[in-house]
Amino acid sequence: MSRATVFQFRSGSSTFHRLDPMTKFAWLLSISLLAFGAYIAWIQILIALIVLGTALFLARITPAEIRQGTWPFILACLSFFLIQSLTLPGKVEFFHILGKSIYADSADYALAAALRIYTIILSTLVFVRTTDPRELAIALVTQARIPYRIAYAFFIALRIIPTIEEEIKIIQSAQAVRGVAKQRGLAGRIRDMKRYAMPLLVGSLRRASIMVMSMESRAFGAYPQRTFLDPPKMGTGGRVFCAIMVAAVAGWYAALAFGLVHAVYVFAPA
Numbered sequence: 001m002s003r004a005t006v007f008q009f010r011s012g013s014s015t016f017h018r019l020d021p022m023t024k025f026a027w028l029l030s031i032s033l034l035a036f037g038a039y040i041a042w043i044q045i046l047i048a049l050i051v052l053g054t055a056l057f058l059a060r061i062t063p064a065e066i067r068q069g070t071w072p073f074i075l076a077c078l079s080f081f082l083i084q085s086l087t088l089p090g091k092v093e094f095f096h097i098l099g100k101s102i103y104a105d106s107a108d109y110a111l112a113a114a115l116r117i118y119t120i121i122l123s124t125l126v127f128v129r130t131t132d133p134r135e136l137a138i139a140l141v142t143q144a145r146i147p148y149r150i151a152y153a154f155f156i157a158l159r160i161i162p163t164i165e166e167e168i169k170i171i172q173s174a175q176a177v178r179g180v181a182k183q184r185g186l187a188g189r190i191r192d193m194k195r196y197a198m199p200l201l202v203g204s205l206r207r208a209s210i211m212v213m214s215m216e217s218r219a220f221g222a223y224p225q226r227t228f229l230d231p232p233k234m235g236t237g238g239r240v241f242c243a244i245m246v247a248a249v250a251g252w253y254a255a256l257a258f259g260l261v262h263a264v265y266v267f268a269p270a
Contacts, residue, residue: 006069007128008162014060016130021139023238024131030245031123035116037253040261041108044115051123059126066125073121077114084110133158135232142231149221156211163207164200171199 011017016024031051038044055061088110090103137155140146172182175195183192215221234242255261 006065007125009132009158010129011132012060012130014058014130016054016059016126019130019241020232020234020238021131021136022143022232022234023241024127025136025139026242026245028123028127030249032120033249034252035119035123037249037256038116039109039112041111041115044112044119048115048119048122051119051126055122055126059130061126061129066122069125070118070121073118077118080117081107081110081114084113128158138228138231141226142228143234148226152220164204167200167203168196171196 031047034047035044038047052066055066056063085102085107086100088103088106090106092104094102094104094107096102133155136158137148137151140151140154141148176182180195183189252261
């Protein structure tokens with residue numbers, strides 16, 4: 001399974017699959033706001049563990065799929081943490097490494113920033129894996145009152161990414177059958193992408209033309225409103241869940257505004 005196929009919707013019967021799209025969208029937005037507003041490492045660790053538990057137990061995403069989909073971001077966040085810890089100035093000296101002082105407050109800030117990035121990536125994975133793009137587009141129209149032209153543009157963007165990935169695989173297989181093997185190294189990858197670009201562009205233009213004709217034949221955009229058969233609805237559980245998330249975000253930012261949150265450094269020496 002490739003990283004691109006991990007970041008696409010798959011039907012299932014998990015708790016998160018059964019939630020309506022707007023509840024899951026509210027969860028994603030709330031997690032992102034909490035992650036952006038948390039500059040303390042232990043708070044970010046707590047948020048990351050909550051999102052990881054949600055992925056494993058509520059969305060039923062396996063550890064292998066999480067690793068497959070997020071390992072480049074894990075490496076990037078780890079590199080960011082190490083570089084920031086070594087270069088940022090601080091006040092509370094923790095230890096020395098190769099003659100370089102490592103400060104507890106700098107490491108705390110770097111860890112919080114690195115985990116913030118990974119938490120948002122992982123929460124996006126949970127949202128994309130458990131949310132049908134079509135139901136999300138309909139919910140944006142019927143519940144969020146977004147114009148259906150904008151909602152359908154969002155729906156097409158979510159659907160076209162996996163399609164492009166599959167078409168690239170088809171082009172690679174077709175060229176391999178014709179004796180054109182994949183090249184190694186960075187220069188070889190660039191030459192491969194040049195070979196893939198033209199067939200992919202032609203296929204995308206053909207698909208866009210078919211999509212336009214299909215939408216025109218169904219009178220898309222002819223009326224200011226659009227009706228849907230059996231649109232998703234937010235139940236009582238979804239409303240309660242959204243209220244809890246809104247309260248958590250409002251409470252956290254209120255605590256920040258009134259100065260009630262104080263940094264407790266994870267790496268502070270005893």
